Amino acid sequence: MEKISQLQLAALIVMFQIGSSPLFLLGASAGTDAWMAVLVAMTAGLLLLVLLTLQIRRLEPDKDLVEMFKTYFGRVIGYAFGMAYFVYFSYKSVRNIREFGDLMNLYLLPSTPLFIVIGCVLFVAGFAVWNGIEAFSRTTQIIMPIVLIIYAAFFLMIYGSGLFDIHRIEPIADKGFGKVVEAALPEVVSFPFGEMVLFLMLWKYVASKKKTFKTTIRCYVYTGLFLTLTNVVIVASLGSISQISVVPFIQIMSQVQFASFIERLDPLAASLIFSGVFIKMTAYFFGAFLVGSHLVKAKRLYLVVGVGVVLFIGALTFRSYMQHIWFGFEKNLKVHFPIFQIYIPALLLLVMLFRSRLRAGGSRQS
Amino acid sequence: MGVQQGTKLPISEHLPSNVKWLYDELGASSDIVVRTFSDSSTGLDGVFFYIDSLVDQQTINQMLIGPVLAEIGANPNVKSASDWIGLLKNKALSVGRLKDLHDLNEALAQLMEGNTVIMLQGSRAAMAASTAGGEKRSVEEPSSQTVIRGPKESFTENINTNMSLLRRRIKSPKLRVVYKQIGSQTKTHVAVVYMKDIAKDGVVQEVMARLDRIDTDAILESGYIEEFIQDAAFTFFPTIYNTERPDAAAGGILEGQVAIIVDGTPFVLLAPVTFIRFLQSSEDYYQRYDIATFLRLIRYVAFFVSMLLPSLYIAITTFHQEMLPTPLLISLAAQREGVPFPAIIEALVMEITFEVLREAGVRMPRVIGPAISIVGALVLGQAAVQAGLVSAAMVIVVSFTAIANFVIPAINMASAARLIRFIMMILGATLGLFGIMSGLMVLLIHMSSLRSFGVAYTAPFSPFIWPNWKDVLVRLPHWAMKKRPIAVSSMSNLTRQGSGQMPEKPKKLGHERDETRESDE
Numbered sequence: 071m072e073k074i075s076q077l078q079l080a081a082l083i084v085m086f087q088i089g090s091s092p093l094f095l096l097g098a099s100a101g102t103d104a105w106m107a108v109l110v111a112m113t114a115g116l117l118l119l120v121l122l123t124l125q126i127r128r129l130e131p132d133k134d135l136v137e138m139f140k141t142y143f144g145r146v147i148g149y150a151f152g153m154a155y156f157v158y159f160s161y162k163s164v165r166n167i168r169e170f171g172d173l174m175n176l177y178l179l180p181s182t183p184l185f186i187v188i189g190c191v192l193f194v195a196g197f198a199v200w201n202g203i204e205a206f207s208r209t210t211q212i213i214m215p216i217v218l219i220i221y222a223a224f225f226l227m228i229y230g231s232g233l234f235d236i237h238r239i240e241p242i243a244d245k246g247f248g249k250v251v252e253a254a255l256p257e258v259v260s261f262p263f264g265e266m267v268l269f270l271m272l273w274k275y276v277a278s279k280k281k282t283f284k285t286t287i288r289c290y291v292y293t294g295l296f297l298t299l300t301n302v303v304i305v306a307s308l309g310s311i312s313q314i315s316v317v318p319f320i321q322i323m324s325q326v327q328f329a330s331f332i333e334r335l336d337p338l339a340a341s342l343i344f345s346g347v348f349i350k351m352t353a354y355f356f357g358a359f360l361v362g363s364h365l366v367k368a369k370r371l372y373l374v375v376g377v378g379v380v381l382f383i384g385a386l387t388f389r390s391y392m393q394h395i396w397f398g399f400e401k402n403l404k405v406h407f408p409i410f411q412i413y414i415p416a417l418l419l420l421v422m423l424f425r426s427r428l429r430a431g432g433s434r435q436s
Numbered sequence: 437m438g439v440q441q442g443t444k445l446p447i448s449e450h451l452p453s454n455v456k457w458l459y460d461e462l463g464a465s466s467d468i469v470v471r472t473f474s475d476s477s478t479g480l481d482g483v484f485f486y487i488d489s490l491v492d493q494q495t496i497n498q499m500l501i502g503p504v505l506a507e508i509g510a511n512p513n514v515k516s517a518s519d520w521i522g523l524l525k526n527k528a529l530s531v532g533r534l535k536d537l538h539d540l541n542e543a544l545a546q547l548m549e550g551n552t553v554i555m556l557q558g559s560r561a562a563m564a565a566s567t568a569g570g571e572k573r574s575v576e577e578p579s580s581q582t583v584i585r586g587p588k589e590s591f592t593e594n595i596n597t598n599m600s601l602l603r604r605r606i607k608s609p610k611l612r613v614v615y616k617q618i619g620s621q622t623k624t625h626v627a628v629v630y631m632k633d634i635a636k637d638g639v640v641q642e643v644m645a646r647l648d649r650i651d652t653d654a655i656l657e658s659g660y661i662e663e664f665i666q667d668a669a670f671t672f673f674p675t676i677y678n679t680e681r682p683d684a685a686a687g688g689i690l691e692g693q694v695a696i697i698v699d700g701t702p703f704v705l706l707a708p709v710t711f712i713r714f715l716q717s718s719e720d721y722y723q724r725y726d727i728a729t730f731l732r733l734i735r736y737v738a739f740f741v742s743m744l745l746p747s748l749y750i751a752i753t754t755f756h757q758e759m760l761p762t763p764l765l766i767s768l769a770a771q772r773e774g775v776p777f778p779a780i781i782e783a784l785v786m787e788i789t790f791e792v793l794r795e796a797g798v799r800m801p802r803v804i805g806p807a808i809s810i811v812g813a814l815v816l817g818q819a820a821v822q823a824g825l826v827s828a829a830m831v832i833v834v835s836f837t838a839i840a841n842f843v844i845p846a847i848n849m850a851s852a853a854r855l856i857r858f859i860m861m862i863l864g865a866t867l868g869l870f871g872i873m874s875g876l877m878v879l880l881i882h883m884s885s886l887r888s889f890g891v892a893y894t895a896p897f898s899p900f901i902w903p904n905w906k907d908v909l910v911r912l913p914h915w916a917m918k919k920r921p922i923a924v925s926s927m928s929n930l931t932r933q934g935s936g937q938m939p940e941k942p943k944k945l946g947h948e949r950d951e952t953r954e955s956d957e
Contacts, residue, residue: 077900178870179755190867194874198881205885211898212880337756337869344873 073277078207080289081214082272082353087293089350090169090343091262092221092300093319095312100250102239102310105301110254112294115263119290122415123266124283127273129422131282135270136364142421149365151414156361158410159268160377163354164384165398167191170347172391177320177340188385195352196378199359200371203275206356210349217345224323224339225303231326233307262297264411266290271357317343355381445540449517451557454540455483458553461544462487473505478514481557485543490550492569499530500552500565517558524554525563533566548623572597578680578702581845583719590680591702595625598697598704601682602629606689610634616647619655625699626661635692636926639708639889643694658698658705665707668886672855674848675888677706677713684718690932692925708889708924710896712908714849715739720911728911736909738843743853745837746787747864747872749829750779755868771827780865782826786834787858789816794838891923899923915939 097107140148471484507528550568578590646665696705720728844850863871886893896904915937
């Protein structure tokens with residue numbers, strides 16, 4: 071079985087959590103306090119991670135999610151839950167693909183039909199999945215420093231061109247802390263902090279299992295802080311436009327003028343979208359593929375192509391970018407995702423604890 | 437494997453039948469020499485059998501025939517054939533390598549190597565003396581991997597010369613050499629060289645196993661072997677390094693690589709290898725570390741430039757003009773005014789023209805070469821621009837790409853960059869920056885999935901091996917590189933030099949004064 075190292079897991083977590091989130095303003099309904107919403111959501115997500123997701127892993131470190139379902143819920147119900155998560159991971163991937171396609175269309179390739187962009191990126195993602203988790207995590211490990219350096223360079227340029235004004239985030243907690251919390255839960259927890267549930271499929275591939283807990287927590291906290299920082303930068307640079315801009319970060323980048331020859335850097339920022347969303351999307355593609363391989367016995371190539379086709383059709387189902395965003399914010403974040411990210415894992419954890427206590431009790435008696 | 441094992445055909449006591457069998461097997465070729473010697477008084481009847489075009493005639497005359505005839509003259513008594521064999525071996529035959537033969541197929545193999553077979557009437561045993569000769573090229577400067585500072589010796593086609601060049605550099609008794617013969621018709625000698633306790637055992641065994649699996653007619657060059665034993669069949673990237681320089685080969689062996697020397701070619705294979713090894717040159721270690729680091733960084737940049745520059749130019753001028761600073765944009769637009777073709781066609785035409793020029797330059801006779809290539813390229817470039825077929829910026833882009841390609845020290849990696857460049861150009865022309873990024877992503881994923889004899893190709897970028905970074909983007913001074921690279925060397929023996937060797941100022945400054953004309957007061 072392929073193994074990935076701790077550092078590769080760290081790179082995966084960081085790149086996955088970052089995704090394309092630094093480019094957007096998370097928790098926009100809190101206004102200029104959006105960055106505080108991110109902090110609140112991060113803490114809530116941390117609780118979720120430590121108390122729920124990592125506990126599930128601690129009880130069964132060598133099994134992935136579908137195997138756990140099959141063990142603890144029985145074969146039939148476990149299969150049903152597996153199907154549900156297949157749909158969930160595919161849907162998540164579809165959302166990422168659609169976002170990616172629309173943003174590419176918006177900023178890089180205005181005249182290219184959407185299905186070509188989506189088909190192209192699905193091909194690359196399928197290639198990554200087909201090559202296996204090792205190749206994918208190595209790729210992420212190589213990309214991560216580059217992405218972080220580009221972000222750092224961008225921050226420097228934003229600061230250097232005078233767009234940054236820290237006073238725009240004042241007044242802090244003007245409308246009260248309650249508004250902040252309202253913006254944070256459950257939306258920001260769902261996206262991007264609750265998405266760690268995907269790693270229940272990937273943790274079993276990590277070598278040296280002892281350090282996984284610490285690595286995961288540390289990377290999670292780092293990314294949370296990084297997202298807070300980017301939110302601060304966005305709010306401080308754009309002020310009130312940040313809440314109505316489609317992609318605030320690119321808006322900032324298009325205004326950066328540095329050294330009189332670096333200007334209009336949207337395509338470079340689009341490359342950040344590319345790498346971030348690509349890794350997130352491929353991670354979900356991977357998750358769907360792994361779940362699928364437990365449900366259906368098929369050759370690797372056919373399974374990859376099959377899932378890819380499903381994703382392709384799914385991505386084109388949304389009628390427009392607006393519908394995709396609206397559906398995401400209104401329906402998914404509030405209702406659907408908490409089921410998969412919180413409720414079902416909680417159920418699983420309860421069953422696991424119950425069963426293990428039964429087993430421990432039983433073994434004591436006999 | 438690959439060498440046909442014939443059935444055992446013992447040497448008979450009847451000398452003429454042996455000779456006839458060998459003669460017929462070789463097709464009665466006219467370069468066979470059967471030199472008989474007999475002495476009726478002692479009953480000795482023997483023959484020297486050799487192939488004229490393979491042997492060193494001096495050795496045969498002076499070391500074999502001469503002493504044997506002298507010995508016959510000194511022994512007038514009758515002896516048995518086996519006594520004579522012993523006598524010849526111990527008192528007459530003056531060569532170093534002498535082998536006993538009992539089988540005619542073995543004798544045939546020895547003949548094909550250029551050795552002389554000595555057979556006696558009445559004896560079931562024969563002897564083969566090592567007399568291989570032939571013209572050899574002398575050790576010259578390497579034609580491909582040249583350096584300014586460093587040894588200017590290169591391997592030659594003769595495997596013995598190559599082994600001696602290596603052995604003179606690594607005088608350690610831990611150097612192990614294993615000889616094989618690969619190729620059923622060519623029976624090419626192949627030597628596998630490694631350092632025991634430094635090279636990983638698993639790697640050595642894997643190399644041997646893969647070499648043994650080769651089943652083919654002819655091995656004419658190390659490239660044949662490379663294609664048979666490499667890890668991935670369908671990839672642009674080479675996974676086995678080749679070099680013409682003995683110092684590069686010795687350096688690799690001392691870091692734990694296994695060298696494969698093939699008779700008939702000066703190019704020696706080295707495995708396992710990672711991606712960055714192809715962008716390193718031996719000169720990095722001979723010049724000072726600061727300039728070595730600088731040149732290394734230039735090489736990395738040049739690799740990406742030679743792969744991406746034309747495609748980036750095409751993508752930006754076609755799709756993302758807003759990225760260029762306005763004055764540059766205006767100038768480029770003005771240049772492209774009269775050009776009839778879109779950027780991709782321009783680029784493809786210029787690139788293919790350059791590739792044709794480059795290939796022609798390889799084959800042109802040396803005398804005409806420089807004149808035609810320089811003037812031709814200049815004229816082509818200049819005239820094409822003036823005719824309005826291509827824009828000047830495109831000529832600059834294409835020529836800079838080509839020059840950047842020559843910076844890459846290993847030709848196989850440079851070829852990979854050349855080929856990928858075309859794919860990138862097409863991607864850039866159809867899908868702009870997005871296409872280029874997708875292409876780069878596919879390339880990165882593909883490279884991450886490659887392994888070279890068990891070592892990850894993208895090491896030490898990932899898996900991240902921090903100690904190995906001393907020799908990747910920078911070249912730390914020699915006193916700082918205390919350990920051998922992990923993943924290539926055996927983990928049990930990593931330390932290669934002592935610590936605390938950084939040069940320091942001497943503690944006591946000399947009390948000598950600098951020489952001046954002033955007096956002591």
